[in-house]
Amino acid sequence: MDKSLLKPKYWGLWIIIWIAKILVNTLPYSVLMRIALGIGFLAKPLLKKRQQIAITNLKIAFPDKSDQEIEKLANESYKSASMAGFESLISWFMSKKNFNKIPFDNDLKTFDQIHYDKDKTLLVLGFHFHCLEIAGRYIGEHYSPFTVMYQYHKNPLMEHIITSSRKKYVTECFQRKNIISVIKSLKRKVSMWYAPDQDFKEHVVFAPFFGKLCTTLTVTPWLAKKTGSTVIPAYYIRKPNFSGYSIITGDPITFTGDDFEDAKLTNKILEDIIKKHPEQYLWQHRRYKTRPPGEEKIY
Template identity: 30%
Template structure:
């Protein structure tokens, strides 16, 4: 049964990859709006996150933002068809690239590209991997077949896919060999190797891996964000200048810096951040759960 489900997912994504991008995006948006009308745990999580992070917003405003987020998230699932099975030329035509650094500089210092979980993150990573060899960290999924499919298709333009739980020694070695490493550290992966720092004023369990890897690998940290453009015009990959004074001598200060930067980007495109994730799953001792 699981194998049949996997084959159906692959068939669906391959079929979607053959359709016009605008049609896929409109279909995903419509399905997302319809799903938002139904009670669900994910809807509850989104609304809790929005109420915590934007206490100044009214209930109708939070509701509208949550509905738009559902549209964006479901769109992103359907657009995986193009991203995983579309041609390299089609990916290039859909993703605009704006960068504050030279992305094709083969003499660049060791670099960690720090991404964030906006709905377009995946296609941005794939677009960059068409330019330069890169290693990209991923989190293992419980569904082994789907995990293998995702790893294979995400790395099909030459990205070396590395499971997040792998040895830090390997990642540091890649950095020192000159291969950039792409990762995202803005989700709650548990209190181990994490600190509680503010995220929109709420204590959030935040990984310190970026800071530690940059320090050991003597790497600069370059943030990037992939935005879904309005009017179904594709995506924009924005690569920023390296963070100044990062890493510092304090993992906690670096985590604060990372969250502060992320907040500035969320405020630009709030519906596109991954609010369906339980960002406040772990709480400081003595604080009640929020979900």
């Protein structure tokens, strides 16, 4: 660990991390989730901007819903996002013994077939549903070797905590721009997970997402072709009443070789998944931030 992370400016965060480690290994899972909801309720007045972003996104995605229905869905999404914070802490700090008590009811048939086939490479097309971190730990602990691609955190201490914690249950964490290492790993037949559904600026095309153009990565089909990987979609949902999680994988995706058509295809796959559990998707992200030339800002 870099000794600079022990400087006084990080002490407050270190204390929070220390408390979090105690909590997730002392309290039952259901109690932790209720605490998360309570903290989320108290913090909501401070997060009005994120709530408005969610409402804007939901109005684009579901134009037929009334303002009251949109607000209700935004509130449900906020509650889900509140629990996601504690789910990350559980993923990073909870002991394996306690983590294994959390129920998972999964459909990983396609995942199993490709991951265990020595002649194939698996590239999991994940998406930003709120419980992705806890699903990632489950996959990492049950399928090895397994790697993830991620976005570097701007806070050096958080970057250290997140990557060092993830490396306890995944083989390697690759920064998004470290594409050479990503390619080498996939060519060694090591399964990989990554989520491309964010507002990126490079290697993108504008493709429709719920009828509105947004920047969409072209990297997925390129990586698949470059490394001979089989790409499957995956999503993960939180079950009602703190009863655990489900991880579901779909059939392999066949790309066309056309950047726009392939981007449209991946967005359509995500749309269909979101419609099943809209409250658990990360609507708080400014997915439509970058606009085509000449278009007005949305946020």
